[in-house]
Structures are given as C-alpha cells and as structure tokens.
Amino acid sequence: MRRTTKLLAALAAAMVCAAPNARAAASAAHGEELYQSCQDCHSLDSNDVGPKHRGVFGRKAGSVPDYSYSAALKASGVTWNEDTLDKWLTDPQKLVPGSKMFFHLDAAQDRADVIEYLKERAK
Template sequence: MTRIVIIVASVLPTTVLAQSSQPPALQGDPSRGEVLYQGCMDCHSIDKDDVGPRHRGVVGRRAGSIAGYDYSKALKNSGLTWDEATLDRWLIDPSALVPGTKMFYEVEKPQDRADLIAYLKQQK
C-alpha cells in the first residue's frame, strides 16, 4: 500500500507540472491596444490602405484578400485567415510565418500583442 502511494505521489507532480508548462492565454486590453496601434500607423490605417492594408475587419478576413491592395505573392497565397492565434504568430515574426512577405514589423511583448489584437477585434 505504501508503495502505491509513493508511485502516485511521484506521478502527480509530473502531471501538474506538464499542465502548467503552457502559459495561460493573455487577456487583451483594447484601450491599451488602441494606444499601441499608433505605432502601426506609420504603415497602416483602420479605414484606408496605405503602405500596408487597412485593418478594419481584419479579424476573420482571409489574408491578402482586400481588392486593389498590392499584397506580396507570399501573403496572397498563404491560405491564412486572421484570427487571434494567427495574428499573434504574425506579430511575433511575420517573415517566419509567411516567408517572402513585405511586413517586417515585430511586436516582442506577448501582452502588447494581446492588446493590439483585442483592439483590432473591435474594428469590425
């Protein structure tokens, strides 16, 4: 009986540790995201295409799909749809997600990405 308790006790911490090794999803603050978005406005706008395409309605939109905008061939053919997970990966390193893209700007901090994405989700 003692042996079983020892085995169970030695397995349980491993299971708990494995479950806690994944970071919890960050809650984004759209108000802070709006402030951070000011840094994106060198190339993007919510409502107008500029150096980069407009962002209104970006969440849920197929990548490279705004008619008339000159996307890279790589992004047009990526098959991506912009959701929270894809936008997060994109903002970490656009060139790693879609080699050959024109986008080069990266957002290093996970909370900044979560806040930006929360703001973009509101721009329907």
C-alpha cells in the same frame, strides 16, 4: 531537515517554471495606444503602405481590394484570427516567408492587446 528544505525549494521552483505564463486579460485600450506605431503603415479604413485593418478578423490574408500584396501573402492561405495574428505579430516572415511586413511585437501581452483592439474596434 536541511535536505528536505532544499528538496521542497527545488520542487517549488520547478512547479513555478513549469506553469504556463500567466497573462493579464487583453486590453483594447492599451492595444489602441500600441496601434499608434502601426499607423506608420496602416489605418483602419484606408490602404497605405500596408492594407487597411477594418474587418481584418475572418478575412483571408491578401484579399483587400486595391492593395498590392506580396505573392507570398496572397498564396499563404492564412485567415486572420487571434492565433494567426499572434503568430504574424510575433514574426511575420516566419509565418509567411517573403511577405512585405517586417514589424513585430516581442511582448505577448502587447500582441494580445493589439489583437483585442482590432477585434473590438476594427469590425
């Protein structure tokens, strides 16, 4: 009986560990709060230290007029969508080595929320 209980407990633990991480639905409102830290370098409507974010979805990386991009980002071939923005916000240097961006968001939920904010509000 004891062995069966231990076996069932181990099986249950393995199933929990193997299940994909559940994430809450993305929140544009929370993304807007998080975006405040992005505003040290970016805005929705004007280029600053970083390029503007208005219209970022579907835009080719390195293509905003009047912004001086790194050669690496201009040559990256990246088009911004949920997947590429998530990778970018996870580790910009891994996605595009040699790019200027160094800021990252560790938490997957925070990245999803910022991406939702940009998707909804930066059209």
